[in-house]
Amino acid sequence: MDSYSDLKKEVLKELLAVGSFASQREAPHLASYIREAGEKLGQDVFNLVVLGEFKRGKTTFINALLGAELLPSAVVPLTSIVTMVRYGEIVKAEVVFLNGDRLYVSLAEVPGYVTEEGNPGNAKKVKLVQLEYPSLYLKEGVILIDTPGVGSVYQNNTDETYKFLPKVDAAIFLLSSDQPLSRSECSFLEEIKRYSVKTFFILNKIDYLEQRDRLEALKFAERTLAEKAGFDGANIIPLSAKMALEGRVKNDSRMLAESNLPEFTNVLERFLLTEKGAAVLAAACNRGLSAVDELTVGMQIEFKAQALPLEELQSKIGLFHQMVEDLRRDQEDNRYIFQGEIKKVYSVLEKEIMPFQESQNDKIGKDIDVLFTENKNLPGRQLLKLFETHIESAIMEAFENLKPVIEEKVKDAFGKVTARFSDKTNKAVEDLLAQSAKIFKIDIQGFTKTEPFTDESRLYFVFGEEQSMLLPDPVRIGAIFLPGFIAGPKIVREMKKKIERDLDRNCGRLRTDYSDRISESARRFQKELADKYASAVEGTAAALARALMMREKSEIELNEYRAGLDKQKDLLEDVSLQLKGLLEKIKI
Structure with a gap:
């Protein structure tokens, strides 16, 4: 059985070849798509x-x-x-x-x-x-x-x-x-x-x-x-x-x-390939094959277009550009609808944070009452320290329990929205291709990638007060100089205010962190959909432009051009066969 690392190197080699073809065919969006696939696999x-x-x-x-x-x-x-x-x-x-x-x-x-x-x-x-x-x-x-x-x-x-x-x-x-x-x-x-x-x-x-x-x-x-x-x-x-x-x-x-360490490393290597590694490698191969399909279609269009009479070719190019403009307006409408749908993801976040803040404020406040009842004879300073330690610990624990719940619900809501709009973009590409097929009798693969909710988080929690160094804190002064049973009730009141402030401040941080992540994920998703659609349009438009340009060349130049297309097509078919062969190895 080929090792995970060996197969990974082979897949990266074929992706590099596909990316090179995309650059030669003047399809920068497709070249970028393949480059990202290679980077993702390389940095896996x-x-x-x-x-x-x-x-x-x-x-x-x-x-x-x-x-x-x-x-x-x-x-x-x-x-x-x-x-x-x-x-x-x-x-x-x-x-x-x-x-x-x-x-x-x-x-x-x-x-x-x-x-x-x-x-x-x-x-x-x-x-x-x-x-x-x-x-x-x-x-x-x-x-x-x-x-x-x-x-x-x-x-x-x-x-x-x-x-x-x-x-x-x-x-x-x-x-x-x-x-x-x-x-x-x-x-x-x-x-x-x-x-x-x-x-x-x-x-x-x-x-x-x-x-x-x-x-x-x-x-x-x-x-x-x-x-x-x-x-x-x-x-x-x-x-x-x-x-x-x-x-x-x-x-x-x-x-x-x-x-017996070698037995374990052998078991781990098999797992990396047959389970986890196989999924990663297969995804990269499928991206490469999708790009090969698009590049092949571009060459088919170009080959057929250069054989048409000039007047007929110019007419078909005009039809193509009108079709693209109509579909572009549909895509712009979808973009505004998507932005509205993403607001629903923010509302999912808010529905979790608000009741959490209220319930924790009540719960931790009751904890302080119980602690005071059990420890009212402690000196004020010790009582204050006890309260502050408990508040920080309780809030931190509550947020750690909340985060997985929010993560799951926000990811689910985001996934549902992006799945719908992936379908919409698929439909737009399919419309583009269906109408292109009437003109040039071609076909192309759809687009199904959904950008996952980003895991990058800069969230951390903050506790304690931001007192000015020039102003004394009356609660702390009281805690130092007064016994607990005297200073205690005032400390309890101030601690409950502290609970409310710390919860509010850290809920704000949580809200900002997730809002930033939702916004970034939505931006990346929209960019990927737009790039995919642009790639489909761009590849066809560039092929038509080259075919039109070749009409001005001599017969000798035209034959050389056709021979070059045939050679590129053969090389691309070889890359396709290599990727399909790797997929079979991965499945084994």
């Missing part, structure tokens, strides 16, 4: 997320895959921040903070941001850390992601891992041969099912067991996964991450084979 990324309870050896496993001790590991629960490792020619480390700031650091400084010891409770407000490393394993777009362990004494570690689940393409879940599957792991696996199209199971630390005990441990793990987590017939790969890492670092092939 795949989030391979390593998950599991703390101290299952996740970080050591990733280091083994990379063949270097890149990520920090220790004998205590260590990783507290999501760490992403992607391909790069040189080693880099970048810290991304919750407020959007970024900071390049050395590898030696990374533990100060990703570990519980270096960054307790995420006091440094780190969102994630991105590493670049020149591993061949990552070169084809795989991004390895190390997550904090679930079930440790550090609740924020578990929370961070749960938050990352929506970004999982495939998951590697590590079990341990020396510990049974825990209740927290079973609960976590239930959540993984919602997001991951494929979950690989690894039974780590097999070097701790004798051969006969390994088989018993595998059977027990399979039975537990089926009975407790609903993964019937799970394929569990026994492996020693520690031995694999040592084998990679020492370049010891015997130790590497004993670790």
Whole structure:
């Protein structure tokens, strides 16, 4: 079986050939369409997320895959921040903070941001850390992601891992041969099912067991996964991450084979090709074939047009341009209708945010009342700190729960609108071709691409007040100098105002973030539809112009021109056959 990377190179080669033809045929929109298809395939990324309870050896496993001790590991629960490792020619480390700031650091400084010891409770407000490393394993777009362990004494570690689940393409879940599957792991696996199209199971630390005990441990793990987590017939790969890492670092092939890491990498490679990779490669091939069809049609038009009598050719060109003008007006009408339909997507967003803001304001306000009742004897300063910590935590949790709900509903609404207008553009292209067929007896493929809702988000949440340094805060002064039972009621009133302000401010940020993303997605979608229609018009118009120009040439020049068209057509047919052959390989 051809590897994913080999097939990817072949597809990129054929797309490059199609793009070259498009440029030669003076079809810039089509050349751009193919260039984007190539870039998308070339930059294809795949989030391979390593998950599991703390101290299952996740970080050591990733280091083994990379063949270097890149990520920090220790004998205590260590990783507290999501760490992403992607391909790069040189080693880099970048810290991304919750407020959007970024900071390049050395590898030696990374533990100060990703570990519980270096960054307790995420006091440094780190969102994630991105590493670049020149591993061949990552070169084809795989991004390895190390997550904090679930079930440790550090609740924020578990929370961070749960938050990352929506970004999982495939998951590697590590079990341990020396510990049974825990209740927290079973609960976590239930959540993984919602997001991951494929979950690989690894039974780590097999070097701790004798051969006969390994088989018993595998059977027990399979039975537990089926009975407790609903993964019937799970394929569990026994492996020693520690031995694999040592084998990679020492370049010891015997130790590497004993670790059983090669079995896992073979399974992963097959998955990348047969499931995830196949869909990506097939989409690129289909784009290439669609472009080949359009280029072929242009040459057919040009070939037929240059053989017509001059007067008849000029008449048909006039009919073509009149038809294009009529359809252009229809497209302009569709553009205005589309803008109106997109407003409905904004209303979906608003219907989620407004009741959320009201309900959370009421809920968190009641939380403050309960906290005050239970802690009214605390000093005012401690009471204020307790309230502020709870408000920030409660609002953050509420927004994290809200975002997936909004994401799904907005994507669904946007998808329905774009699907309808893809159909409208298909109809416009079909009308163009149907009428062109009457003139030149040609055919062309339709257009079915729908631009997805963009995942790019710049959202982060803000808490706390923006007090002037010159003006004292009377609530804080009271909290410092007065006991809780005196300052408390005033603090409670001010905290409820704070809840309302923080909710309003962060709902505004959420609204702006999604509004920007909807607007950008709509702009890209409209541009793609317009480019597609323009490409269909442009290709035919350019072919007719060349045919008209050739009428002024000599018979010798005309024969050379026809021979050139025949040669281009043969070459394009060869590219088409290559792409179809690749599609067959991909399906296998």
